Amino acid sequence: MAFEGLADRLQSTIQKIKGKGKVTEQDVKEMTREVRLALLEADVNFKVVKQFIAKVKERAVGEEVMESLTPGQQVIKIVKEELTSLMGGEESKINSADKPPTVIMMVGLQGAGKTTTTGKLANLLRKKYNKKPLLVAADVYRPAAIDQLQTLGKQLNMPVYSEGTEANPVDIANHAMKQAKDDHLDYVLVDTAGRLHVDNDLMDELKQIEQNVKPDEIFLVVDAMTGQDAVNVAESFNEQLNISGVILTKLDGDTRGGAALSIRAVTDKPIKFVGMGEKLDQLESFHPERMASRILGMGDVLSLIEKAQENVDEKRAKELEEKMRSASFTFEDFLEQMGQVKKMGPLDELLDMIPGANKMKGMKNLEFSDKQIGHVEAIIQSMTPQERMEPSIMNASRKKRIAKGSGRPISEVNRLLKQFEEMKKMMKQMTNMQQGKRGKKNKKMKGLNFPFM
Missing domain, CATH: 1.10.260.30 (Signal recognition particle, SRP54 subunit, M-domain)
Structure with missing residues (x-):
């Protein structure tokens, strides 16, 4: 399960300081060294780890701890708050259009689970918010992607707009917008083409779609299992496309969690949703504070x-x-x-x-x-x-x-x-x-x- 190794290391580290009636600077130094090692082992970006440790250390040796009646507990509170801040602070909701439909572009590399995630997001929008989405098959280079989206549409009993593999993706997106308005649908989810790596052709096409449909959100779908590679991909897409948020897939797998802890700090863009399994109802809103609690063994009763x-x-x-x-x-x-x-x-x-x-x-x-x-x-x-x-x-x-x-x-x-x-x-x-x-x-x-x- 995601974060398992990191959670075990952090929990054993903070237990040592938890019950202390007095916390010295040496105690803080030893704890932050262990925390730094745990984060690096979890594949968290080195610069992100450095900044995180500096913030924790600065607060942990300050007055709020030294003058506290429960200094050990106060240090743990600081670690949790900074961990929460590192992942974005609070839940980031979807930006809805003033007048429907709200347009969401789904972008990412091949293999990240973009098409499946498009179906999952449509399912969540209907189930949780009672919205009516339209799925748009704009990946004309991979016939399997169109077939897959149509299959998902049938499973979810949702409309799918497709013009096959010969049409222009920009035209497909434009025509889908018209259908969504005519049918009074709430959301348009455009499943765009992916590549094995970031290239100019891919970016040019995505920019053309963006300029035409003017999406309210551009979600980058990245595979959490790829660790720092996911962060690098997010950085590349953000520089060229100015993404509005990230969806992490496979966070339920054997991932060390480094991507989830690094992406916000590196791109300054929030993680909006996380995929927690293969089923179509296993996409969840990302709550930084709840995730920090789970990593530190404090549970997550709200979820x-x-x-x-x-x-x-x-x-x-x-x-x-x-x-x-x-x-x-x-x-x-x-x-x-x-x-x-x-x-x-x-x-x-x-x-x-x-x-x-x-x-x-x-x-x-x-x-x-x-x-x-x-x-x-x-x-x-x-x-x-x-x-x-x-x-x-x-x-x-x-x-x-x-x-x-x-x-x-x-x-x-x-x-x-x-x-x-x-x-x-x-x-x-x-x-x-x-x-x-x-x-x-x-x-x-x-x-x-x-x-x-």
Whole structure:
């Protein structure tokens, strides 16, 4: 996962200073040296690292720390604030046109995921903002790009404007604008041609499209996996095209995170969105403050709540919660709730959003994966409806049949049954304790229930 190595290094470094009642200049010097090494290992631009460390050091040895009652905590606060500032400070929203349609040019090199990201962005605009986008196939040099965009349009049930491979990209963009106005659409997303590297022909064409359609945004799509190369590409495009923002793809992959931490400082252009997976709903707005919190192991509760609100049926979640409280929760309910949690994304990423989860006893060594969840689902789906409703009827022969049907060993079937019963007992105990506390309100995050965590 992105930032994993950087996060581990930074978290272990700041832990050393966290509880200190007094922070000396030597403490700060040692901490910033470790932070510098961690950032360089994460492939962050050298100049960016130098400036970042200078700012942290200047503030960390200043009065705000030396006169603080909790100097260790204050230093961590400074690191978080400067990390947030490095990535742009706050969320950067799309610049909308005064009169629709808003025009967005999608630019970038081949292989960065530009066409897929165009589809993802259109999906996000419709899903989150209730907007009507038009996808425009302006990459006439790569027939596969046109086919891909048309396929995405069918999957999303969205209109795609295309004139094939023989038309002029500038004409295509102009004609698409007219169609969007005629059809009263809100956004025009122009998927432009890419190259294997930045060249004059590519830039000339992009400039012609820009001069004709006068886009409200020019988004550069870059692959976060390419590290410093992504920063160099962003710098080249920005110098010639004056991009308005960056979309980082594959931030969920095995990337060190250097691009995300360097691009804003090098180009002075914000990261607007990040791709967190291959599915069409896995494009997210980029929140620098939330990302800084996650890197430093402080969690990201706001993003977790947003994911829950988007993917979890709140009414059904309350019904399941009541069942858990009354100990009438069944394997059928359990299966349903697992499905709702899976919609929110990989479980290990959700855990990263919970403050302190990475420090919970035993949590660090646990591995949560879709594969493991799939095993649990297979076991439950191999049960009869009666067995799901009444696990107490399970005997040796039933367990043997379930194990065979799910392709899992009997030991896993036994473990799941035991954990399920323990969970129900625990929930009943917690309910009894809460009922005994008169006058005290039970504060909880609405819509968030993780019975199998």
